[in-house]
Amino acid sequence: MKRLFLCCALALGWAVPSAAQADYIITDLGTLGGPGSTAMGINNFGQVVGQADIAKGVFHAFLYDGILHDLGTLGGNYSAANGINNSGQVVGFASTASGAQRAFLYNGSLHDLGTLGGNNSDAIRINNSGKVVGQADTASGSQHAFLYDGSMHDLGTLGGKFSQANGINNAGQVVGYSQTMGNASYHAFLYDGSMHDLGTLGGNFSQASYINNSGQVVGYSNTASGRYDAFLYDNGSLIDLNSLLPAGSDFAYLTIAHAINDNGQIVGDGITNGGETHTFVLSPVPEPSSLALVGIGLACLAGFAWRRRTRLAIATP
Numbered sequence: 001m002k003r004l005f006l007c008c009a010l011a012l013g014w015a016v017p018s019a020a021q022a023d024y025i026i027t028d029l030g031t032l033g034g035p036g037s038t039a040m041g042i043n044n045f046g047q048v049v050g051q052a053d054i055a056k057g058v059f060h061a062f063l064y065d066g067i068l069h070d071l072g073t074l075g076g077n078y079s080a081a082n083g084i085n086n087s088g089q090v091v092g093f094a095s096t097a098s099g100a101q102r103a104f105l106y107n108g109s110l111h112d113l114g115t116l117g118g119n120n121s122d123a124i125r126i127n128n129s130g131k132v133v134g135q136a137d138t139a140s141g142s143q144h145a146f147l148y149d150g151s152m153h154d155l156g157t158l159g160g161k162f163s164q165a166n167g168i169n170n171a172g173q174v175v176g177y178s179q180t181m182g183n184a185s186y187h188a189f190l191y192d193g194s195m196h197d198l199g200t201l202g203g204n205f206s207q208a209s210y211i212n213n214s215g216q217v218v219g220y221s222n223t224a225s226g227r228y229d230a231f232l233y234d235n236g237s238l239i240d241l242n243s244l245l246p247a248g249s250d251f252a253y254l255t256i257a258h259a260i261n262d263n264g265q266i267v268g269d270g271i272t273n274g275g276e277t278h279t280f281v282l283s284p285v286p287e288p289s290s291l292a293l294v295g296i297g298l299a300c301l302a303g304f305a306w307r308r309r310t311r312l313a314i315a316t317p
Contacts, residue, residue, distance in 0.1 A: 029064050041083040049081035049090050061092050083125045091123035116154050133165035167210045175208035210259040218257035230257040230268050
């Protein structure tokens with residue numbers, strides 16, 4: 001009986017209620033004594049990171065796990081946390097006593113991740129294996145994307161002086177953006193041992209914001225007309241998300257994609273038909289194979305109901 005119910009529940013997708021079905025509780029995380037705070041990341045256990053004011057104009061990185069913890073600095077005046085993995089490791093940036101800004105990794109205490117030869121660095125994301133990405137100054141004064149796995153590795157650029165890594169998945173694939181040859185434009189990149197130019201939607205700028213564990217990338221790019229559109233990079237193709245807008249949508253166009261989950265759902269910002277900026281969630285329609293699972297679930301329920309009726313008929317004198 002339990003196995004039959006589980007089969008039906010999974011096939012029908014009952015295990016995960018939609019946002020429309022769920023009730024919500026809102027929690028004010030407070031501050032560290034000052035007037036404001038900003039959350040930047042959350043892991044699957046509900047631990048939250050960001051920055052909070054300790055006084056007006058002075059902010060420190062925080063970790064919230066039911067209590068708001070001040071993560072301190074690297075000897076300077078300020079710090080901020082950008083990301084957290086499911087092990088509770090936190091990354092961000094903090095000032096030093098000398099006034100430099102350094103990428104940090106927090107796992108009970110702040111660790112300076114160093115630079116690529118220059119003065120400053122910033123850690124932006126960390127995956128569940130503890131690999132960190134961000135950007136750091138080089139000895140020549142350029143800023144390059146880095147990957148940290150116990151030591152800091154320069155991921156290079158697409159030919160220019162600047163690159164920055166914005167995301168990393170659990171397979172170690174990295175995304176971000178970089179100047180191209182001649183520093184004339186910035187293009188989104190995917191790094192998987194070497195840096196690949198993802199191109200643009202017709203203009204001279206693109207930036208990758210996030211990559212999921214399937215290797216799908218989202219971000220934004222300008223078009224030939226100069227408008228900025230959200231994009232999805234999938235199976236070697238850069239797709240303008242506006243081409244996927246369903247008929248009758250409230251959105252005139254989608255401007256930026258911030259993140260994509262492992263189910264292919266994309267969150268970002270767009271312009272409504274009324275000219276307002278709204279947040280969107282773009283969800284893929286299930287493939288026929290997924291719909292078949294629903295059919296299996298319905299068959300499970302029908303079979304269960306038939307067997308129950310049969311048992312009742314046999315048991316009734």
